[in-house]
Amino acid sequence: MVSIGRALATQRRCLYTVVARAGGIAPRPRTRADRALRFAEREEISRGLAAHQSVRAISRTLQRPPSTISREIARNGGRAAYRADAADRAAWERARRPKRCRLAQHPPLRRAVATRLARNWSPEQIAGWLANAYPTEPTMRVSAETIYRSLYIQARGVLKRELTSHLRRRRSIRRSRLASTEGQGRGQIIDAVSIVERPPEVEDRALPGHWEGDLVAGARNSYIATLVERHSRFVLLVKVPGKDTASVITALIRRVQHLPAGVMESLTLDRGLEFAQHKRFTVATDVAVYFCDPQSPWQRGSNENTNGLLRQYFPRGTNLTPVTQRQLDRIALQLNTRPRKTLAYRTPAEALAEALH
Secondary structure (H helix, E strand, C coil), rough: HHHHHHCCCEEEEEEEEHHHHCCCCCCCCCEEEEECHHHHHHHHHHHHHHHCCCHHHHHHHCCCCCCHHHHHHHHHHHHHCCCCHHHHHHHHCCCCCCCCHHHHCCCCHHHHHHHHHHHCCHHHHHHHHHHCCCCCCHHHCHHHHHHHHHHCHHHHHCCCCHHHHHHCCCCCCCCCCCCCCCCCCCCCCCCEEHHHCCCCCCCCCCCCCCEEEEEEEEEEEEEEEEEECCCCEEEEEEEEEECCCHHHHHHHHHCCCCCCCCCCEEEECCCCCHHHHHHHHHHHHHCCEECCCCCCHHHHCCCCCHHHHHHHCCCCECCCCCCCHHHHHHHHHHHHCEEEHHHECCCHHHHHHEEEE
């Protein structure tokens, strides 16, 4: 909205109400059906009436059926009151009959969607689950986009606005995926092994056992470590007492040492100084550690996506200090038992179990 405000020479806050009314979703431009009368044709009708021409004479000029011309005149004031401009505006208003969306037409579908939104499922997960759960019932299908529009465009009156609080990113209006913030530079890690030296089988996600790790920050210098298995997207959440490398590495060692043998073979991290003691981690766990290139978060895509999921439970600015490991384990269980589009709507727990067996 900043660029829109700049183009219109107005402040962003002045635009928000207008944009929010449509949920941040640009409305489709209105178009006429090919068979509908155009404004130029209505002007020709008006001129024909002024010249006292018959309906059939006007229809021959426009090459339209006489019944079309007769109905057009009758619904817009008759011969004496017909005006092309007023008739054209009235036609646009009469065309404002939007079709009720699928969620409004099918209450069982609406209830299924609302129930799973309340369980923190994403619209994509819901759409994929419905396709798997009701393969022979077309009335129980809905697209993720329809769910988003029903949430953000409240004029539809289908899903309650409160359900947006269960979305991964709690926004009052939708925003473009192109909107982003610039990255920040990170520190130097001594003896860091670059991601380019990571075995090629890790890249294609074909085999389990290769993980990504990161630190999620909260208010008042509070942090949570996230570990994500690349093949299954299985997630572990680790409570860390501080951002210093000794605290972070100690917490990771304690958590990883409780995993079954072979579940974690490698760990890919960013270049934050909280991972400076990576050698101590490798010695204690026998897990190889690799580091992404500077300012390259896409090299840990699964981890970045999981951090976004975690913000659904802990929005930015949340103080993470009171959060216990037991609470983190419950949240990880929810994430690991939710269907994922990238897994063909299986859950991470199912995918990891299949891979290990």
